[in-house]
Amino acid sequence: MDDNWDDLRLFLAVAREQSLSGAGKLLRLDPATLGRRVARLEKALQVALFVKSPQGYALTDAGADLLVRAERAEQAMRAATAVLSGQSDRLSGQIRIGAPDGCANFLLPQVCGAIAAENPELDIQVVALPRVFNLSRREADMAIGVSAPTAGRLLVHKITDYHLHLAAAAHYLAERPAPDSIAALRDHRLVGYIPDMIFDRELDYLADLGIARVPLASNSVSVQLHMIRQGNGIGVVHDFCLDAAPGVRRVLTGAVSIKRAFYLIRHADDQRNPRLSRFAERLSAGLRAEVARLEAKA
Known part of the structure; x- marks a missing residue:
């Protein structure tokens, strides 16, 4: 039983990482040793589990079927371990x-x-x-x-749900008129995401406002917020972030209110x-x- 579970554990790592080197790092095993173990498992089951290529290890149909069964066994093992270790009442x-x-x-x-x-x-x-x-x-x-x-x-x-609004630092707004319309945003520096690094369409807030150019950009919400706090421009901010950004206040709330x-x-x-x-x-x-x-x- 222990050997069978150990073989499944190795199989799961290779299936998820799609390479011997990646799985070997997770398991702290030499890739060559791991490769031999995989070959031994395939021989024991009398079926090919992976298609090997220079790009890595891709699952065969039989491998994909085993992945479903192995993950079920993994979950059962975790659940059994939780019960035996007394985790049923308190998480650990x-x-x-x-x-x-x-x-x-x-x-x-x-x-x-x-x-x-x-x-x-x-x-x-x-x-x-x-x-x-x-x-x-x-x-x-x-x-x-x-x-x-x-x-x-x-x-x-x-x-x-959560909400977002345009916001800027008070000292930034003290130096120039606050925008009174979406069109007036063209007269301000804008802070936002790096366009080609937006990983989800739901995050492309400024494009929905018809704004194509973002002079100050980051793929990080935290960096964007710090840029705004420093008085570098106006950007879309999560309402739940404002408590951590004293001096930053919302603008154009009547015209721009985003829900995600x-x-x-x-x-x-x-x-x-x-x-x-x-x-x-x-x-x-x-x-x-x-x-x-x-x-x-x-």
Whole structure:
């Protein structure tokens, strides 16, 4: 049994990383050794699990079928371990969340801090990256997104709506007239995303306003906010960020009000994992409450 699970664990790593070198780093195994183990598993099963090429290891149909079964076994193993270690009442172990950096910087510290205080044996890892996470490769146990994916074997539920407005530093506005229309924005420096690095159409706020040029840009919400705080221009800001940016105030609120949503995204097989499900419920509730609290102060 132990050998069978170990073989599945190695198979899962190669399937998710699509290479021996990537899987070897995760498992701390030499790629050559890992390659021999994969070959041994294929021989034992009498079927090819991967198509090998210079580009990496791609799953065959048989490999894709085994991946589904192996992930189910992985979830069953995690659930059994949780029960045997007494995790049924209190969360413990490690849970990794992928999130866009606005959520990761301005919401998750409070929400995850509260969950950690309730569960002292729980380790929460927040990976803040402005991109979409690959849950099939187990880059994270769950992810927060700004749109609901439609492809893949995923569980997706809406957490909450949130709002954004144009904003600028008070000292920036003291030096020039505040814009009184969208057309007047052309007379101001604008702060926003790097156009070709916007990873989700929902983040292309300025294009919706007919604005093509962004003189000061970053792929990070935090960098954009700091640019605005320094008096460098006007940009779209999450209402829940304003509490952390004293001196920044909203402008043109009557003309520009943007609504978006956060979604919790999980691998489909995780719905049978009570530990991750309880954490997901607590995380979603915490985010809803924190967005409401901070937006009320905006």
